[in-house]
Amino acid sequence: MKQIYVIEHLEKEVYPWCLMEYNSISKIVGQSNLWFTNIKQNSKAVRELKKYGKVIEKSVKDLDLKNSCVLDPEAKQTLVPKSAKKFKYFIFGGILGDYPPKKRTKKELTKFVKGKERNLGKKQFSTDNAVFVVHEITRGKALNKMEFKNKLIIKINNIESVILPYYYPIVNGKPRISKELLALIKC
Numbered sequence: 001m002k003q004i005y006v007i008e009h010l011e012k013e014v015y016p017w018c019l020m021e022y023n024s025i026s027k028i029v030g031q032s033n034l035w036f037t038n039i040k041q042n043s044k045a046v047r048e049l050k051k052y053g054k055v056i057e058k059s060v061k062d063l064d065l066k067n068s069c070v071l072d073p074e075a076k077q078t079l080v081p082k083s084a085k086k087f088k089y090f091i092f093g094g095i096l097g098d099y100p101p102k103k104r105t106k107k108e109l110t111k112f113v114k115g116k117e118r119n120l121g122k123k124q125f126s127t128d129n130a131v132f133v134v135h136e137i138t139r140g141k142a143l144n145k146m147e148f149k150n151k152l153i154i155k156i157n158n159i160e161s162v163i164l165p166y167y168y169p170i171v172n173g174k175p176r177i178s179k180e181l182l183a184l185i186k187c
């Protein structure tokens with residue numbers, strides 16, 4: 001079964017940071033398996049987003065998708081490989097990280113979508129890393145078999161650094177974060 005990853009955009013604009021994450025998601029799951037919902041058609045980002053996946057003006061809340069699973073840190077159950085293989089749609093909040101988390105996924109998404117809800121543990125991933133983890137789970141790798149790093153400290157110069165208080169999957173020995181994002185943080 002073809003599985004579709006749906007990103008419900010919930011920020012006011014499609015900021016450069018969002019675009020980088022959405023590009024990263026497209027590379028993980030492939031353009032034909034990715035939908036962006038709740039995107040204003042007059043948004044400047046539409047042309048760019050169309051390169052990454054299908055762009056839909058309606059909210060996912062109005063699409064009535066069958067056999068769907070919302071990924072929400074507040075969900076009671078954790079996503080496991082056996083059930084992950086059976087879902088047709090995985091729905092994520094296109095929400096930028098906030099610390100401490102404001103439970104926006106629950107308040108702005110899960111509440112309004114029929115279907116199941118699952119967590120990836122209690123720690124907060126960026127949307128693209130949450131997609132990465134779900135994609136791994138659908139391929140049979142359980143969450144407790146993956147490696148993670150909590151919090152990244154990015155050195156800007158000899159004096160300043162930025163703390164990213166999120167949870168990062170380890171890929172090839174390194175926390176998964178795109179070069180573009182690192183460049184944006186450092187500039």
Ligand SMILES: C[S@@+](CC[C@H](N)C(=O)[O-])C[C@H]1O[C@@H](n2cnc3c(N)ncnc32)[C@H](O)[C@@H]1O
Pocket residue numbers: 070071072073074091092093094095096097098101102103104105106118119120121122123124125126127130
């Ligand atoms: C940066 S997170 C935003 C989370 C937001 N601060 C909150 O408290 O709901 C963006 C999206 O990634 C997914 N996500 C991140 N961490 C998750 C986790 N531990 N479990 C399930 N989904 C997660 C959710 O779909 C979430 O909407």
